[in-house]
Amino acid sequence: MQKCIYKTKEEMGAAAAGQAAIAIKDAIKNKMEANIILATGTSQIEMLENLVQAGGIEWSKVTMFHLDEYIGLGVDHPASFRKYLKERFVDKVGSLRAAHFVNSDADNAQQECQRLGDIIAKHPIDVALIGIGDNGHLAFNDPPADFETEDAFIIVELDDRCRKQQLGEGWFETLEQVPGRAISMSIRQIMKSACLIVSVPEKRKAEAVKNALEGPVTNMCPASILQQHGSCKIFMDEDAGSLLSNKSL
Numbered sequence: 001m002q003k004c005i006y007k008t009k010e011e012m013g014a015a016a017a018g019q020a021a022i023a024i025k026d027a028i029k030n031k032m033e034a035n036i037i038l039a040t041g042t043s044q045i046e047m048l049e050n051l052v053q054a055g056g057i058e059w060s061k062v063t064m065f066h067l068d069e070y071i072g073l074g075v076d077h078p079a080s081f082r083k084y085l086k087e088r089f090v091d092k093v094g095s096l097r098a099a100h101f102v103n104s105d106a107d108n109a110q111q112e113c114q115r116l117g118d119i120i121a122k123h124p125i126d127v128a129l130i131g132i133g134d135n136g137h138l139a140f141n142d143p144p145a146d147f148e149t150e151d152a153f154i155i156v157e158l159d160d161r162c163r164k165q166q167l168g169e170g171w172f173e174t175l176e177q178v179p180g181r182a183i184s185m186s187i188r189q190i191m192k193s194a195c196l197i198v199s200v201p202e203k204r205k206a207e208a209v210k211n212a213l214e215g216p217v218t219n220m221c222p223a224s225i226l227q228q229h230g231s232c233k234i235f236m237d238e239d240a241g242s243l244l245s246n247k248s249l
Contacts, residue, residue, distance in 0.1 A: 001226060002233045003213065005247055009201035009237040013046020016199045016235040020047070020129055021054035023195045027126035028061050033097065035123040037185065037193060038089060039067045039139070040081040042169050043131035045088070047199045047235075051129075052092040059093040063123055065116075067130065067190075068140040069102035070179040071109050071155070079171035102153070102183045109155050109183055117152035120189065128193035132200045135161040136208040136221035140184035145222035152189040156182055168204075187225055196232040203239040210243040
């Protein structure tokens with residue numbers, strides 16, 4: 001695991017996007033295609049702004065997978081992650097090879113998990129662009145996260161801290177509006193990615209960052225599993241890294 005700390009979240013986002021662009025281009029060079037995972041939320045905004053402007057990426061050779069989505073939330077809702085990715089990424093890069101979104105308003109959520117699992121099984125992930133939640137979650141895998149399931153996508157219950165994070169970030173007007181369930185990519189599926197690029201800005205993430213990077217590997221801090229990945233780079237601003245006892249790269 002490599003720690004990369006920048007003065008501002010804008011610098012962090014630019015650096016993370018630069019590393020992502022290199023990894024995507026390398027995958028295309030080596031295998032004529034790239035499979036990527038994209039996350040959402042405020043932690044990804046600066047990174048995505050820079051990534052869509054990166055030069056030299058043949059987006060027509062890139063397949064995108066969507067990390068997670070609330071169950072029952074329509075694509076037109078302001079908090080929809082599908083809406084977020086379409087507006088901030090898909091509509092800006094042009095013609096992707098494919099974009100596989102989580103259809104969380106499908107009639108059967110379990111069947112949707114199976115559908116996505118069947119697709120991603122045929123697309124080994126080259127680059128996963130993810131974040132860490134206030135409670136240490138990866139995707140919507142809140143503590144205590146399931147570290148064992150081999151299912152690629154699972155139905156999860158969102159804990160109060162996770163739901164309060166979504167409210168605090170401004171996606172909903174009241175806590176009652178925040179859905180209690182979601183479809184999430186599983187921990188093991190995320191960890192299968194060849195390269196992990198993790199963007200974590202803001203002071204409110206500092207405790208989770210410290211627990212994930214310097215604490216024990218435990219499903220009570222799901223992001224701590226990142227310590228076991230062979231190619232993981234954590235990009236953070238100074239606020240997010242402020243509690244780390246070892247800030248060296």
